[in-house]
Amino acid sequence: MPLVSPPAAASPAAAATGAARAFGERRRLQLLVAAAVFGLLALLPLVVHNAYLRNVIVLTLLYAALAQAWNILGGYCGQISLGHALYFGVGAYATSQLFVGFGVLPWFGVLAGGGLAALLALGIGYGCFRLKGHYFSIATIVIAEMGLLLVHNWNWLGGASGIQWPFGGDSWATLQFARDKTPYIHVALGLLALTWLICWRIEDSRWGYWWRAVKDNPEAAESLGVTVLGSKLAAAAISAFLTALAGGFYAAFVSYVDPDSVLHFRFSLLIVLPAVLGGIGTLWGPMLGAAILIPLTEFSRSYLGGSGSGLDLMLYGGLVMAVALLKPEGLIRLRLPLRLPGRRAPRPTRTEAP
Amino acid sequence: MNHDLILQARGVTRRFGGLVANDAIDADIRRGEILGLIGPNGAGKSTFFNLLAGALPPSAGSIRFEGRDIGALPATRRCALGIARTYQVPRSFESMTVVENVMIGAFVRHPRPAAARRAALETLEFTGLSRQADTPTRQLTPPEKRRLEVARALATRPALLLLDEVLTGLTPGEARLGVELIRRVRDAGVTVVMVEHVMEVLMPLVDRALVLHLGRVLAEGAPREVVRDPGVIAAYLGDRHRAA
Numbered sequence: 001m002p003l004v005s006p007p008a009a010a011s012p013a014a015a016a017t018g019a020a021r022a023f024g025e026r027r028r029l030q031l032l033v034a035a036a037v038f039g040l041l042a043l044l045p046l047v048v049h050n051a052y053l054r055n056v057i058v059l060t061l062l063y064a065a066l067a068q069a070w071n072i073l074g075g076y077c078g079q080i081s082l083g084h085a086l087y088f089g090v091g092a093y094a095t096s097q098l099f100v101g102f103g104v105l106p107w108f109g110v111l112a113g114g115g116l117a118a119l120l121a122l123g124i125g126y127g128c129f130r131l132k133g134h135y136f137s138i139a140t141i142v143i144a145e146m147g148l149l150l151v152h153n154w155n156w157l158g159g160a161s162g163i164q165w166p167f168g169g170d171s172w173a174t175l176q177f178a179r180d181k182t183p184y185i186h187v188a189l190g191l192l193a194l195t196w197l198i199c200w201r202i203e204d205s206r207w208g209y210w211w212r213a214v215k216d217n218p219e220a221a222e223s224l225g226v227t228v229l230g231s232k233l234a235a236a237a238i239s240a241f242l243t244a245l246a247g248g249f250y251a252a253f254v255s256y257v258d259p260d261s262v263l264h265f266r267f268s269l270l271i272v273l274p275a276v277l278g279g280i281g282t283l284w285g286p287m288l289g290a291a292i293l294i295p296l297t298e299f300s301r302s303y304l305g306g307s308g309s310g311l312d313l314m315l316y317g318g319l320v321m322a323v324a325l326l327k328p329e330g331l332i333r334l335r336l337p338l339r340l341p342g343r344r345a346p347r348p349t350r351t352e353a354p
Numbered sequence: 355m356n357h358d359l360i361l362q363a364r365g366v367t368r369r370f371g372g373l374v375a376n377d378a379i380d381a382d383i384r385r386g387e388i389l390g391l392i393g394p395n396g397a398g399k400s401t402f403f404n405l406l407a408g409a410l411p412p413s414a415g416s417i418r419f420e421g422r423d424i425g426a427l428p429a430t431r432r433c434a435l436g437i438a439r440t441y442q443v444p445r446s447f448e449s450m451t452v453v454e455n456v457m458i459g460a461f462v463r464h465p466r467p468a469a470a471r472r473a474a475l476e477t478l479e480f481t482g483l484s485r486q487a488d489t490p491t492r493q494l495t496p497p498e499k500r501r502l503e504v505a506r507a508l509a510t511r512p513a514l515l516l517l518d519e520v521l522t523g524l525t526p527g528e529a530r531l532g533v534e535l536i537r538r539v540r541d542a543g544v545t546v547v548m549v550e551h552v553m554e555v556l557m558p559l560v561d562r563a564l565v566l567h568l569g570r571v572l573a574e575g576a577p578r579e580v581v582r583d584p585g586v587i588a589a590y591l592g593d594r595h596r597a598a
Contacts, residue, residue: 220445
């Protein structure tokens, strides 16, 4: 194959390595910042003793991980799934059924649930990725609703009444901590750190760049050798796997699953909103969004009346509208004095010279 | 098999419903040449271009690239084999920087990001976009975006580069820079096919011209001969060129 190599002079190579080195340094800095952030979060139980607040912390970390997992498919790859409750539910149900029905420890149950969700995502993706934009989103809603109905009527999975985890002693093996819920903070944090690390790793991999190309312009990506369907499927599988891990962990945390508590459309929205609020397609956006949104919802639910009033949902809607109007790229893109090291920070162009 | 031909199209036909956009087109592309693909509006240039690039499958006929039938291959596979294209309206990856855009092309030959980045930066140097490497693509001027299209395609290390109206709509100064770049691309060993409306810019640049009219090949040959062809003059060039 006579593939030519465009001639490269000596000087640009030097400049090239300089730019590449700067890029590598930015990447390492992000890793250091993440280590510091996760390290500090791990110390939270030392400061916060209130059981209610600890509960809020667990949920916030969990939704941060979920939003980051959704971000892989919705943010980086641009395929807006509004059916991630399905993968969340698959993880929760697989873990519960394997533990309660077969005595399989949740640690293995979540992996099985993750694998099942990934396979499911590949199948769904193969069918639905031919649909573009809103049509894809609508299809994901419909499929997730089908899952909800199916489980509602599936007696083997407990039907509408769900699966109750047995009461047992506190144990890391069974992930059951009835008295002191502190370990859940660390498990949720571990899940978030894992998800973040996977995103960080993928951002500077061929998949990561391909996903962004697919999101920006699939036709052009195809003409440049990107396997568009393969890219979407990979993103969907990884995203579903991590979402199901979080679902399995959630089941262990609440010791109970039923269709409406893990498969409801509400969860699909709750997974997406932190990412949208914080900034989709970014490393820190989903975490930032969850850190704002989840405590806000929990507090508003406690202090403004029960979830039946819907005030928390109005708050959600208001926040999302405000972000859509004022900062559609997400809060992470606000120009703060202590800006996080993002590599997409706009830099001044030097092209204006005559 | 003639090894001086990088691509052979035989009887290439493309129908859209009842419309025959390309009707049994035979065309040869010689290795190392710059071939101009011209014709009035509706001649079938864009269709033929898309058939070569793999954006559309032909309804009938064969397209052989390096002796291999590629008619059924999608654009992704053709890119890997060494055919790259640009778009008339630049289709940049707007959320990315310039160098990241070019890396997408470079990944075809370099799966590792560090190697792809190095290759992309070399390509940016070659195409004169080095200074914009870290600029967000959406901040580029239109001529810079055209240049980025070429850079991205070149980063796939093509043997055959298909350029879709890269010189249209540029000022004379910008067009001159574009012509210079295309010559350098050819001198680096890449065969170039360009669709263009601007005859004044195209004719001095190309080695041969292929004139399409109503979906068929009307004329083929050196630019000087083609513009004297009575059929071409009647179909396309008009009275303005008859005096010459």
